[in-house]
Amino acid sequence: MDLITGAEILVRCLKEEGVECMFGYPGGAVLHIYDALYAQDHIKHVLVRHEQAAVHAAEGYARASGKTGVVLVTSGPGVTNAVTGIADAYMDSIPLVVFSGQVPTALIGNDAFQEVDAVGITRPCVKHNFLVRDIKNLAETIKKAFYIASTGRPGPVLIDLPKDITIGKAEFHYPKKIKLRSYNPTVKGHAGQIRKAVDLILSAKRPVIYTGGGVILSEGSPELVELTQLLGYPITNTLMGLGAYPATDRQFIGMLGMHGTYEANMAMHHCDVLIAIGARFDDRVTGKIDKFCPEAKIVHVDIDPSSISKNVQVDIPIVGSVPSVLRGMINVVRDEKLKPDAEALDRWWRQIDEWRAMKSLSYRQSDEVIKPQYVIQKLYEVTEGKAIVTSDVGQHQMWAAQYYLFDRPRQWINSGGLGTMGFGLPAAMGAKLAFPDQDVACVTGDGSIQMMLQELSTMKQYYTPVKIVNLNNGYLGMVRQWQEFFYQKRYSMTYLEALPNFVMLAEAYGHVGMRIEKPGDVEGALREAFAMKDRTVFLDFITDQGENVFPMIPSGGGQNEMLLAERDEMVSTHDEGMVLL
Amino acid sequence: MNNNNRHLISILMENEAGALSRVANLFSARGYNIESLTVAPTDDPSLSRLTLVTYGNEQIIEQIVKQLNKLIDVVKLIDLSETDAIERELMLVKTKASGEQRAEMKRLADIFGGHVLDVTEATYTIELTGTGSKLDNFLRAIEKEAILEVVRSGATGIALGQKALRV
Numbered sequence: 001m002d003l004i005t006g007a008e009i010l011v012r013c014l015k016e017e018g019v020e021c022m023f024g025y026p027g028g029a030v031l032h033i034y035d036a037l038y039a040q041d042h043i044k045h046v047l048v049r050h051e052q053a054a055v056h057a058a059e060g061y062a063r064a065s066g067k068t069g070v071v072l073v074t075s076g077p078g079v080t081n082a083v084t085g086i087a088d089a090y091m092d093s094i095p096l097v098v099f100s101g102q103v104p105t106a107l108i109g110n111d112a113f114q115e116v117d118a119v120g121i122t123r124p125c126v127k128h129n130f131l132v133r134d135i136k137n138l139a140e141t142i143k144k145a146f147y148i149a150s151t152g153r154p155g156p157v158l159i160d161l162p163k164d165i166t167i168g169k170a171e172f173h174y175p176k177k178i179k180l181r182s183y184n185p186t187v188k189g190h191a192g193q194i195r196k197a198v199d200l201i202l203s204a205k206r207p208v209i210y211t212g213g214g215v216i217l218s219e220g221s222p223e224l225v226e227l228t229q230l231l232g233y234p235i236t237n238t239l240m241g242l243g244a245y246p247a248t249d250r251q252f253i254g255m256l257g258m259h260g261t262y263e264a265n266m267a268m269h270h271c272d273v274l275i276a277i278g279a280r281f282d283d284r285v286t287g288k289i290d291k292f293c294p295e296a297k298i299v300h301v302d303i304d305p306s307s308i309s310k311n312v313q314v315d316i317p318i319v320g321s322v323p324s325v326l327r328g329m330i331n332v333v334r335d336e337k338l339k340p341d342a343e344a345l346d347r348w349w350r351q352i353d354e355w356r357a358m359k360s361l362s363y364r365q366s367d368e369v370i371k372p373q374y375v376i377q378k379l380y381e382v383t384e385g386k387a388i389v390t391s392d393v394g395q396h397q398m399w400a401a402q403y404y405l406f407d408r409p410r411q412w413i414n415s416g417g418l419g420t421m422g423f424g425l426p427a428a429m430g431a432k433l434a435f436p437d438q439d440v441a442c443v444t445g446d447g448s449i450q451m452m453l454q455e456l457s458t459m460k461q462y463y464t465p466v467k468i469v470n471l472n473n474g475y476l477g478m479v480r481q482w483q484e485f486f487y488q489k490r491y492s493m494t495y496l497e498a499l500p501n502f503v504m505l506a507e508a509y510g511h512v513g514m515r516i517e518k519p520g521d522v523e524g525a526l527r528e529a530f531a532m533k534d535r536t537v538f539l540d541f542i543t544d545q546g547e548n549v550f551p552m553i554p555s556g557g558g559q560n561e562m563l564l565a566e567r568d569e570m571v572s573t574h575d576e577g578m579v580l581l
Numbered sequence: 582m583n584n585n586n587r588h589l590i591s592i593l594m595e596n597e598a599g600a601l602s603r604v605a606n607l608f609s610a611r612g613y614n615i616e617s618l619t620v621a622p623t624d625d626p627s628l629s630r631l632t633l634v635t636y637g638n639e640q641i642i643e644q645i646v647k648q649l650n651k652l653i654d655v656v657k658l659i660d661l662s663e664t665d666a667i668e669r670e671l672m673l674v675k676t677k678a679s680g681e682q683r684a685e686m687k688r689l690a691d692i693f694g695g696h697v698l699d700v701t702e703a704t705y706t707i708e709l710t711g712t713g714s715k716l717d718n719f720l721r722a723i724e725k726e727a728i729l730e731v732v733r734s735g736a737t738g739i740a741l742g743q744k745a746l747r748v
């Protein structure tokens with residue numbers, strides 16, 4: 001067999017894994033790899049303008065397509081710049097394989113030029129990481145990395161590659177299969193537990209199905225829809241779970257949690273059986289733990305045993321993958337012709353419809369100033385609810401989640417766990433590369449967009465036409481909202497004076513810029529922008545500066561303690577809430 | 582439910598560079614208590630055996646066990662506090678041993694089943710094995726001012742009976 005270089009082995013491995021697109025930025029330690037990439041044309045490499053963007057773009061690609069995202073960065077500052085993205089992927093369980101260059105093996109530990117302990121720095125925010133010390137292990141390590149990243153609870157895996165490993169030569173042999181004695185995720189749920197869960201689920205008088213990102217990660221949406229419709233139960237999704245169940249369906253009662261709908265949070269608070277599926281009882285969802293679902297027995301389906309009973313003790317845990325476990329439940333219900341308590345369910349729905357009638361997402365429309373919610377509603381109409389929507393972090397993110405009705409999984413792409421401002425634009429680019437024929441919109445804010453603005457240049461180079469919907473309120477709005485409510489309107493460092501002229505900025509990068517100031521112009525501008533199929537358009541919507549996100553459960557509150565727009569005067573929260581953030 | 586019980590957890594893990602840091606990192610990142618930690622290779626050179634002592638209520642210990650199992654390098658683990666097990670720790674103590682102290686120190690070492698490994702005219706170096714609390718008791722039994730240096734290995738353990746933690 002021929003001897004090939006480590007760099008060539010890496011490229012061959014990527015081909016074996018079916019990688020079509022990767023994101024990266026070169027430097028001394030990875031020059032050999034870049035040379036090997038130059039010599040091939042199977043894999044498209046996207047040259048970003050900042051390593052953090054490489055990771056977010058790979059996340060966008062992975063979140064939209066379900067494939068594993070691939071990143072290549074150089075040693076030292078290359079990998080430290082990538083850390084925020086890696087942590088973001090870790091928090092949201094996104095499968096990535098990140099290659100970082102490293103100084104030659106002989107120099108490791110010498111404070112060599114551009115040396116950092118990449119494995120040490122990333123250890124707390126990766127699913128696993130490797131330092132390759134022998135070229136003979138390179139191919140197998142890459143195989144392991146893809147396997148670990150994409151199976152079980154997915155997550156980012158980093159491989160640190162000393163430069164001499166990429167230059168040295170070895171035979172290429174890519175293992176077809178890999179088995180790790182220390183890693184063996186449980187996919188199939190325990191039949192006895194499934195049986196017990198079904199009995200509890202069918203005994204419910206006031207059931208709620210609460211699902212999260214796990215349904216999307218596991219492609220479990222078809223089974224979720226089937227089970228939910230078979231039971232006729234109300235369903236709510238977390239921010240990460242939106243799209244797993246069609247938002248336009250009657251059984252969907254909206255997002256739950258801090259900025260969830262009144263009906264979703266009230267149903268949670270009053271339910272007697274909670275069916276949690278691929279969701280991790282995050283503090284944005286539970287509110288104050290002692291007040292969470294006080295009357296409920298809880299079933300929890302999750303592939304990661306450590307997600308179960310971490311924050312909330314559950315009654316029937318089922319470790320397994322969503323599609324397999326839900327299929328098991330559906331089979332039991334169908335085979336035994338089991339039926340829910342129709343009368344109780346009817347009563348429960350009437351109660352929920354009363355809560356729904358509160359119209360907790362209503363807002364006061366204006367003829368003078370653009371309401372941010374209105375922009376999202378028009379975005380939904382103009383794209384006929386079909387666009388892939390990415391988001392940055394802040395108020396605009398919540399409005400996008402609340403007012404765009406997502407009907408399919410992987411349509412909504414946002415940073416939930418880490419809440420990384422700057423995520424939206426590179427993620428949109430990654431999503432567009434995964435689905436060049438679909439409309440991609442990036443909902444962002446005047447603060448967030450400036451964190452990864454340089455990627456407008458990458459987007460020009462690689463023709464990734466997305467529509468940037470900037471809800472420009474002149475503030476770090478989400479923080480300003482908290483200061484308004486909890487710090488007696490002391491707006492410390494949240495007013496973004498000296499915002500750039502975004503239209504000129506977009507034009508400087510070779511894109512189209514539009515500034516929209518009147519409510520009457522919103523729809524027309526969106527239509528015009530989406531008609532420009534092959535252009536990136538920056539829509540700068542000048543929106544109401546004082547608008548707040550409602551409903552809101554102040555930290556420390558229970559799910560039944562929501563503040564609704566225009567109805568509640570916010571005074572202050574208890575001290576405990578201030579600590580909780 | 583809220584009492585902080587002591588747990589002795591024994592782990593078989595891949596003998597890889599960084600495996601130990603992953604465990605140590607986990608405890609500091611998640612704010613778990615760690616009282617002692619010992620690690621050494623086993624008869625199978627691809628595996629290390631790591632034993633740690635931690636405190637926590639039932640819920641915390643459950644999370645610790647789950648989080649440890651989640652580490653890719655962890656092959657198997659057992660909470661020895663949940664079964665009948667032997668716990669042993671090694672201690673080396675250098676003590677003052679002059680005058681009438683000398684005979685008393687030797688007597689105490691004998692009572693606790695220790696051995697005097699090194700002798701000078703003014704000191705003894707004593708080796709003692711046993712459970713952590715036995716070692717504590719010895720230190721309490723001798724005069725505080727007599728102690729010059731204490732080295733403890735941290736606890737290790739093994740389950741009683743036929744059950745073995747192996748791959």
Ligand SMILES: Cc1cc2nc3c(=O)[nH]c(=O)nc-3n(C[C@H](O)[C@H](O)[C@H](O)COP(=O)(O)OP(=O)(O)OC[C@H]3O[C@@H](n4cnc5c(N)ncnc54)[C@H](O)[C@@H]3O)c2cc1C
Pocket residue numbers: 091092093152153154211212213214215217218237238239240241255256257258259260277278279280281282284285301302303304307320321322323393394397415416417418419420478
């Ligand atoms: C400004 C801001 C405001 C926010 N407000 C809210 C809010 O109001 N409401 C809200 O819900 N969130 C909100 N969030 C998001 C929140 O921080 C969390 O990210 C989110 O609630 C977590 O969603 P999840 O429970 O679906 O978990 P995810 O992070 O999506 O985790 C997925 C779970 O599924 C499991 N899983 C993975 N694969 C599988 C499989 N194959 N089978 C079974 N299980 C699997 C994983 O182990 C994990 O437990 C907000 C975030 C920001 C930045």
Ligand SMILES: Cc1ncc(C[n+]2csc(CCOP(=O)(O)OP(=O)(O)O)c2C)c(N)n1
Pocket residue numbers: 392393394395396397419420421422444445446447448449471473475476477478479
């Ligand atoms: C990198 C980073 N820094 C700080 C924060 C804290 N933070 C959360 S939302 C927000 C304001 C976002 O402002 P903008 O993008 O204008 O969105 P808006 O809330 O105004 O819609 C800030 C500073 C964060 N989430 N991420």
Ligand SMILES: [Mg+2]
Pocket residue numbers: 394445446447471472473474475476477
């Ligand atoms: Mg803003």
